[in-house]
Amino acid sequence: xxxxxxxxxxxxxxxxxxxxxxxxxxxxxxxxxxxxxxxxxxxxxxxxxxxxxxxxxxxxxxxxxxxxxxxxxxxxxxxxxxxxxxxxxxxxxxxxxxxxxxxxxxxxxxxxxxxxxxxxxxxxxxxxxxxxxxxxxxxxxxxxxxxxxxxxxxxxxxxxxxxxxxxxxxxxxxxxxxxxxxxxxxxxxxxxxxxxxxxxxxxxxxxxxxxxxxxxxxxxxxxxxxxxxxxxxx
Numbered sequence: 235x236x237x238x239x240x241x242x243x244x245x246x247x248x249x250x251x252x253x254x255x256x257x258x259x260x261x262x263x264x265x266x267x268x269x270x271x272x273x274x275x276x277x278x279x280x281x282x283x284x285x286x287x288x289x290x291x292x293x294x295x296x297x298x299x300x301x302x303x304x305x306x307x308x309x310x311x312x313x314x315x316x317x318x319x320x321x322x323x324x325x326x327x328x329x330x331x332x333x334x335x336x337x338x339x340x341x342x343x344x345x346x347x348x349x350x351x352x353x354x355x356x357x358x359x360x361x362x363x364x365x366x367x368x369x370x371x372x373x374x375x376x377x378x379x380x381x382x383x384x385x386x387x388x389x390x391x392x393x394x395x396x397x398x399x400x401x402x403x404x405x406x407x408x409x410x411x412x413x414x415x416x417x418x419x420x421x422x423x424x425x426x427x428x429x430x431x432x433x434x435x436x437x438x439x440x441x442x443x444x445x446x447x448x449x450x451x452x453x454x455x456x457x458x459x460x461x462x463x464x465x466x467x468x
Contacts, residue, residue, distance in 0.1 A: 267311040277302050290340040304330050315462045321348045356385040357465050363408035365397045386461045388449040402427050410464050419460035424451040
């Protein structure tokens with residue numbers, strides 16, 4: 235079945251924007267909240283597309299390897315991220331088509347609630363990563379590091395060797411699971427060292443550790459949205 239020609243490939247303050255103000259894209263990760271028998275269920279899906287003012291199409295959510303059955307008329311709260319805002323809206327399940335396309339048709343939202351997302355929000359993590367610095371032979375030198383906290387615009391890094399001085403730029407590569415835990419998002423970006431200090435060795439571990447605060451440079455939109463999803467989820 236071809237999608238209709240008019241279907242768009244989605245082109246601490248609460249606001250009520252119009253649907254188009256969210257600037258959603260095809261593939262945007264969404265969370266579906268469903269209330270059944272006084273119990274709330276959370277599922278994850280992604281946006282396929284929409285017909286303005288008529289309906290949305292999302293992928294059928296999967297739980298434990300099996301598609302989730304959604305019944306026509308059930309009310310859902312849809313939550314997600316536009317890149318700069320956390321948004322939510324109510325809609326109804328119109329129909330579910332499990333085969334051959336595996337999508338759910340939802341009613342078009344009447345209103346959208348939006349909350350500005352603070353880039354400075356940080357979460358504690360333990361993510362293995364690689365820092366690449368320029369060696370004396372003008373080739374990149376890979377240094378294994380660990381990200382110990384993460385925000386939408388930077389990270390705190392621990393390394394067992396010096397990766398650079400204040401204001402130096404390095405290349406940082408790491409990966410994390412997207413909203414729903416199904417897809418891996420890989421970030422490979424330039425980062426500027428904003429602070430650096432050694433961490434004292436402990437009695438249990440005599441290895442000297444270097445600690446760096448870095449700021450990401452020119453992340454792709456999909457990487458920014460993925461980071462915000464990850465941070466909000468954690």
